[in-house]
Amino acid sequence: MISNKNILIAQGGGPTNVINMSLVSIIKEEKKLKSLVMGSLNGVNGIINNRFRNLNKISDNDLKLISQTPGAALGSTRDKPDSKYCLEIFKILKKKKISKFYYIGGNDSSDSLRIISEHSKKIGYDLQCIHIPKTIDNDLVSNDHTPGFGSAAKYVAQLFSGINYDVKSLPGVYIGVVMGRHAGFLTASSALLKKRDEDGPHLIYIPEVAFSISKFLDKIKKIYNKYGKCVVAVSEGIQDENNKLISQKIIKSSEYDAHGNVQLSGTGSLGDFLSKQIKLKLKLPRVRADTLGYPQRCFLGSTSEVDQKEAYKIGVFATKFSNKNNNSFSAGILERKSFTKIYKAQFFANSLNDVAGKTKVMKSDFYNKKLSNISKEFLNYALPLIGKDIIKTKSII
Amino acid sequence: MISNKNILIAQGGGPTNVINMSLVSIIKEEKKLKSLVMGSLNGVNGIINNRFRNLNKISDNDLKLISQTPGAALGSTRDKPDSKYCLEIFKILKKKKISKFYYIGGNDSSDSLRIISEHSKKIGYDLQCIHIPKTIDNDLVSNDHTPGFGSAAKYVAQLFSGINYDVKSLPGVYIGVVMGRHAGFLTASSALLKKRDEDGPHLIYIPEVAFSISKFLDKIKKIYNKYGKCVVAVSEGIQDENNKLISQKIIKSSEYDAHGNVQLSGTGSLGDFLSKQIKLKLKLPRVRADTLGYPQRCFLGSTSEVDQKEAYKIGVFATKFSNKNNNSFSAGILERKSFTKIYKAQFFANSLNDVAGKTKVMKSDFYNKKLSNISKEFLNYALPLIGKDIIKTKSII
Numbered sequence: 001m002i003s004n005k006n007i008l009i010a011q012g013g014g015p016t017n018v019i020n021m022s023l024v025s026i027i028k029e030e031k032k033l034k035s036l037v038m039g040s041l042n043g044v045n046g047i048i049n050n051r052f053r054n055l056n057k058i059s060d061n062d063l064k065l066i067s068q069t070p071g072a073a074l075g076s077t078r079d080k081p082d083s084k085y086c087l088e089i090f091k092i093l094k095k096k097k098i099s100k101f102y103y104i105g106g107n108d109s110s111d112s113l114r115i116i117s118e119h120s121k122k123i124g125y126d127l128q129c130i131h132i133p134k135t136i137d138n139d140l141v142s143n144d145h146t147p148g149f150g151s152a153a154k155y156v157a158q159l160f161s162g163i164n165y166d167v168k169s170l171p172g173v174y175i176g177v178v179m180g181r182h183a184g185f186l187t188a189s190s191a192l193l194k195k196r197d198e199d200g201p202h203l204i205y206i207p208e209v210a211f212s213i214s215k216f217l218d219k220i221k222k223i224y225n226k227y228g229k230c231v232v233a234v235s236e237g238i239q240d241e242n243n244k245l246i247s248q249k250i251i252k253s254s255e256y257d258a259h260g261n262v263q264l265s266g267t268g269s270l271g272d273f274l275s276k277q278i279k280l281k282l283k284l285p286r287v288r289a290d291t292l293g294y295p296q297r298c299f300l301g302s303t304s305e306v307d308q309k310e311a312y313k314i315g316v317f318a319t320k321f322s323n324k325n326n327n328s329f330s331a332g333i334l335e336r337k338s339f340t341k342i343y344k345a346q347f348f349a350n351s352l353n354d355v356a357g358k359t360k361v362m363k364s365d366f367y368n369k370k371l372s373n374i375s376k377e378f379l380n381y382a383l384p385l386i387g388k389d390i391i392k393t394k395s396i397i
Numbered sequence: 398m399i400s401n402k403n404i405l406i407a408q409g410g411g412p413t414n415v416i417n418m419s420l421v422s423i424i425k426e427e428k429k430l431k432s433l434v435m436g437s438l439n440g441v442n443g444i445i446n447n448r449f450r451n452l453n454k455i456s457d458n459d460l461k462l463i464s465q466t467p468g469a470a471l472g473s474t475r476d477k478p479d480s481k482y483c484l485e486i487f488k489i490l491k492k493k494k495i496s497k498f499y500y501i502g503g504n505d506s507s508d509s510l511r512i513i514s515e516h517s518k519k520i521g522y523d524l525q526c527i528h529i530p531k532t533i534d535n536d537l538v539s540n541d542h543t544p545g546f547g548s549a550a551k552y553v554a555q556l557f558s559g560i561n562y563d564v565k566s567l568p569g570v571y572i573g574v575v576m577g578r579h580a581g582f583l584t585a586s587s588a589l590l591k592k593r594d595e596d597g598p599h600l601i602y603i604p605e606v607a608f609s610i611s612k613f614l615d616k617i618k619k620i621y622n623k624y625g626k627c628v629v630a631v632s633e634g635i636q637d638e639n640n641k642l643i644s645q646k647i648i649k650s651s652e653y654d655a656h657g658n659v660q661l662s663g664t665g666s667l668g669d670f671l672s673k674q675i676k677l678k679l680k681l682p683r684v685r686a687d688t689l690g691y692p693q694r695c696f697l698g699s700t701s702e703v704d705q706k707e708a709y710k711i712g713v714f715a716t717k718f719s720n721k722n723n724n725s726f727s728a729g730i731l732e733r734k735s736f737t738k739i740y741k742a743q744f745f746a747n748s749l750n751d752v753a754g755k756t757k758v759m760k761s762d763f764y765n766k767k768l769s770n771i772s773k774e775f776l777n778y779a780l781p782l783i784g785k786d787i788i789k790t791k792s793i794i
Contacts, residue, residue, distance in 0.1 A: 015566040017559075017790065024794065068790040071562030078567070162414075162695035165468025169412040170475070174691065193697075267672070268665010268688050275664070291665050293687030294571070298559035300590075301698060301788030308793060391698030391788055393414065393465040396705060397421065 003033040003323055007100040008093070009055065011072035011134075012043040012109030016148030017303045018311035019134045022104050023074065024067040025315030026132070027055050033323060038096065043077035043105070044112055048088040052096070067312070070298040072104075080259050081112055086119040093127065100128045100322060106135030106146070108259040110330055111357030117328045130322050131330035131352055132314060136297045139183035141358040142350045144333045147314055148297070150307030150385035152179070153189035155299050156233075157386060159292065161193040163231060164200040171229040172286025173220060173278055174200070177271045179296050181237045183361045184208050186296070188374045189382055190233035193390065200231020203372045207237035208361045211246055213277060219372055221282055236270060236291075246270060267291070304387040310345050317347035330355040339380035400430040400720055404497040405490070406452065408469035409440040409476075409506030413545030414700045415708035416531045419501050420471065421464040422712030423529070424452050430720060435493065440474035440502070441509055445485040449493070464709070467695040469501075477509055477656050483516040490524065497525045497719060503532030503543070505656040507727055508754030514725045527719050528727035528749055529711060533694045536580035538755040539747045541730045544711055545694070547704030547782035549576070550586035552696050553630075554783060556689065558590040560628060561597040568626040569683025570617060570675055571597070574668045576693050578634045580758045581605050583693070585771045586779055587630035590787065597628025600769045604634035605758045608643055610674060616769055618679055633667060633688075643667060664688070701784040707742050714744035727752040736777035 007030055011019055023039075030037045037055040040046030053074070058066070066073045081089060093101070103113045110131045117129040133140050136152035156178055167174045178187040184206020191201050202223045205211055223230040238246045247270045271289030278287045310333065318331040329349040336343065366378035404427055408416055420436075427434045434452040437443030450471070455463070463470045478486060490498070500510045507528045514526040530537050533549035553575055564571045575584040581603020588598050599620045602608055620627040635643045644667040668686030675684045707730065715728040726746040733740065763775035 011566070015563055021793075028794070064792050064794055067794055068792055069562055070559050070790075072566035075568075076566040158697040159692050162467050162697045163691060165466055166412055166691050166695040169408070169469035169473040171472075267669050267686065269669060272664050272666060288691065289664065290690030290692070291688065292692075294560060294563050294685065295556050295687070295689075298563040300555040300559045300790075303790040305791070305793075308790065312793060393467075393697075393700040393705065394702070395461050395465055396418075396702075396709060397425070397461055397464055 001323055003035055005099050006036045006038065006097045007102070008038050008040060008098045009074070009102045009104070010040045010043045010046065011074045011076050012103055012105030012112060013076060013078070013135065014106070014297055015070065015072040015076055016134050016136050016297050017070045017151035018147055018308050019104055020066050020069055020073045021308055021311035022132050022134065022147060022315040024063050025312045026102050026319055027058065027063060029316055029319035031056060038098070039074045042075040043079060043103070043109070044081055044089065045077040045079045046075070047092050048085060050092060070300065078108070078259065080108065081115050083119070086116060089116060090119065090123060090125055094125065099126055100130065102130045102132055102318065104132040104134055106133070106137065107140060107357055107359055110352065110355050111259070114352050114356035117352055128322060128326055129328035129352060130318050131355065132318055133331065134311070136186060137180050137183055138185035139360045140355060141360040142332055142335070142354050143360070144335045144345065145385055146333070147307060147311035149185060150304035150387065151302055152186055152296050153192065153382060154304045154386040154390070155296055155302035156186055156189045156292065157192035158302060158390065160190040160201055160231065160233060167200060167229050167231050170286060172288060173224065173230045173232070173284055175232045175234055175271050175274050175289040177234050177236050177289065177291040179292065180207065180235045182207055182359045184235050184367070185362060187233050187235040188362065188366065188378055191374050192379065192382055192386060198227050201233040202227070202230050203232045204374060205232070205234045205238050205372060206362060206367060207235050207239055209367065209369055210241040211238040212241070217277065217281055220278060224284060234270070234274065301391065304385065305389050306385055306387040313345070314347055321349055328352050339377055341380060341384065343384040398720055400432055402496050403433045403435065403494045404499070405435050405437060405495045406471070406499045406501070407437045407440045407443065408471045408473050409500060409502030409509060410473060410532065411503070411694055412467065412469040412473055413531050413533050413694050414467045414548035415544055415705050416501055417463050417466055417470045418705055418708035419529050419531065419544060419712040421460050422709045423499050423716055424455065424460060426713055426716035428453060435495070436471045439472035440476060440500070440506070441478055441486060442474040442476045443472070444489050445482060447489060467697065475505070475656065477505065478512050480516070483513060486513060487516065487520060487522055491522065496523055497527065499527045499529055499715065501529040501531055503530070503534065504537060504754055504756055507749065507752050508656070511749050511753035514749055525719060525723055526725035526749060527715050528752065529715055530728065531708070533583060534577050534580055535582035536757045537752060538757040539729055539732070539751050540757070541732045541742065542782055543730070544704060544708035546582060547701035547784065548699055549583055549693050550589065550779060551701045551783035551787070552693055552699035553583055553586045553689065554589035555699060555787065557587040557598050557628065557630060564597060564626050564628050567683060569685060570621065570627045570629070570681055572629045572631055572668050572671050572686040574631050574633050574686065574688040576689065577604065577632045579604055579756045581632050581764070582759060584630050584632040585759065585763065585775055588771050589776065589779055589783060595624050598630040599624070599627050600629045601771060602629070602631045602635050602769060603759060603764060604632050604636055606764065606766055607638040608635040614674065614678055617675060621681055631667070631671065698788065701782065702786050703782055703784040710742070711744055718746055725749050736774055738777060738781065740781040
């Protein structure tokens with residue numbers, strides 16, 4: 001079925017290592033349907049500022065290069081449309097006769113798309129809105145996991161595996177602060193390549209479980225006494241028992257984005273606060289804190305081949321599904337019933353309302369509260385997603 | 398020539414991705430000479446605490462695994478021996494009849510070895526002291542470069558290459574704080590995979606050139622106005638015109654190691670200070686600072702194949718040279734006269750005194766002060782060291 005439609009693609013939110021895989025798969029599939037494929041620069045912001053590109057014109061070779069590149073090739077945005085913003089959007093969409101809009105993004109972008117979709121119904125403009133998930137945070141509801149997570153998880157797992165050897169060499173306490181505003185999936189991934197009990201990370205702190213500084217210190221002391229070292233993975237989003245962010249209690253950051261998210265990354269203050277507490281109260285030597293920051297979502301060479309393929313396939317699925325059905329939807333990855341080492345993603349369509357702006361957190365049986373560490377269940381869940389292509393130093397002897 | 402000697406190997410200072418390559422090559426070569434090969438744990442500290450391992454017993458397969466592993470397999474130390482410490486050392490060395498001591502480490506470890514070597518002469522104990530260089534800082538005098546640097550440089554280059562795409566997606570100012578106490582080699586390596594002028598890093602700040610916050614802000618403003626974004630690589634060791642560390646001016650860290658080095662890594666304060674200045678004075682949106690921290694010296698999957706081979710070969714050279722000559726020495730990599738894309742390391746012996754405790758900094762023609770960026774000369778110098786095996790996302794389309 002040839003569609004001949006005018007379609008629009010855009011990317012929103014924090015980019016990932018594989019967000020361009022989805023972009024390229026949609027372009028390629030829509031070209032097969034003889035669509036006029038446009039892209040707006042910097043997400044919805046590019047619509048109201050009339051910054052469009054004709055994506056049909058990109059050569060196959062350039063599409064290939066784009067697919068291999070981290071970051072959002074069309075640029076991204078944190079804009080959240082209100083009614084006035086929507087009026088502007090539809091002024092342009094009408095002019096360009098756009099009838100299908102793919103928005104590749106996370107929770108916030110799906111919420112932007114929901115707002116746009118509702119506005120289209122209100123004004124009687126026929127626009128099929130399709131959300132393509134991506135987020136390294138892995139916190140989209142009704143999805144087994146999200147494209148982008150596997151590659152970020154691979155980076156974090158590889159990083160902690162190296163840190164384990166570094167801290168073994170010069171023993172002390174090491175804290176790595178990991179991205180993840182509300183969900184601990186990425187922080188939990190720090191343990192995916194851990195081999196022995198004595199290896200780090202010895203402790204993992206996620207936003208889902210109330211953080212107590214005194215219990216944190218007690219556990220570090222115990223681990224240090226046992227192994228002479230302690231490696232800790234801490235989510236940037238850890239909260240106290242009243243759901244107040246620890247990072248907000250210690251800094252007075254006034255930077256919020258349009259979706260109401262406070263800036264957590266790009267500052268070392270949480271790690272510095274925690275290491276200062278350990279130095280002061282436990283008097284341990286060599287306490288170091290690194291905030292892993294933005295490389296988590298864009299490091300060259302840590303793409304998971306599984307993640308990459310899924311990011312491509314979800315675009316193919318969404319294009320085919322949208323050509324058979326006219327409704328708006330959010331492309332999804334079907335949730336597993338049980339977790340085994342062998343797993344293959346299955347794609348399906350979620351209702352946009354079910355996903356938009358909602359946040360999924362870790363299942364309670366993914367985490368062992370008593371040990372402050374992940375469970376075997378989480379290992380089985382996450383290991384297939386980082387792929388088997390873990391880069392190690394080759395042997396030359 | 399079979400030596401049949403009792404020899405000792407140890408590792409000191411901050412570990413690298415390839416420090417175990419040198420360890421393994423020495424073990425293998427000394428085994429050929431029928432030596433009894435011992436290792437002390439945690440450098441010189443393991444000598445005085447009588448913590449030794451028989452390294453002849455390690456299987457070939459385990460040696461292979463060790464060679465591929467980041468970190469110091471024998472453990473490391475920051476201890477600097479004084480006369481009392483030396484007395485303890487020689488008590489043990491005599492008992493174990495050790496006549497050759499290989500110490501794999503950087504400036505500080507070579508200085509420890511110099512002290513031990515001088516003490517041996519004073520007391521008339523025949524000990525051949527051999528320094529095997531390693532340091533990601535690349536700041537050893539009389540050496541073209543040091544094993545460990547190439548792999549760290551590759552990690553930093555790959556990281557900034559990814560960051561470039563991330564900041565392109567969500568424009569703003571990004572600061573990455575890079576390791577390097579006195580020398581800017583590693584910070585300068587942030588630009589090794591840069592392709593176009595518009596790509597980051599747009600600005601690079603090294604310890605060798607006096608840092609002025611007002612000029613720094615001016616340049617960021619200019620770049621931001623030109624490209625709508627600005628990526629900056631800043632060395633943790635940047636200093637003002639009076640050679641005072643910027644990081645020391647802003648924090649009151651009281652942690653010094655035995656060699657008199659103040660703690661610079663493992664805290665985000667320098668990056669946070671700089672980003673605060675940009676936010677306050679330039680009022681630019683999305684200012685982020687990451688402190689790259691310890692992954693720079695241990696990230697799995699960023700080993701340079703060139704670095705790896707050199708770290709192995711320098712051990713082979715040192716063993717062979719030491720078997721022909723009885724003097725103490727520091728194994729070295731001969732300095733190049735000119736810099737071309739094709740380069741192969743040549744090994745030679747430095748006198749221990751010439752290297753020990755001294756610090757090499759960047760040649761002035763490696764850096765363009767006006768642009769606050771590296772020169773083509775540096776590119777030609779450093780590119781061969783990171784190797785050609787840069788991991789990119791493979792194409793699946």
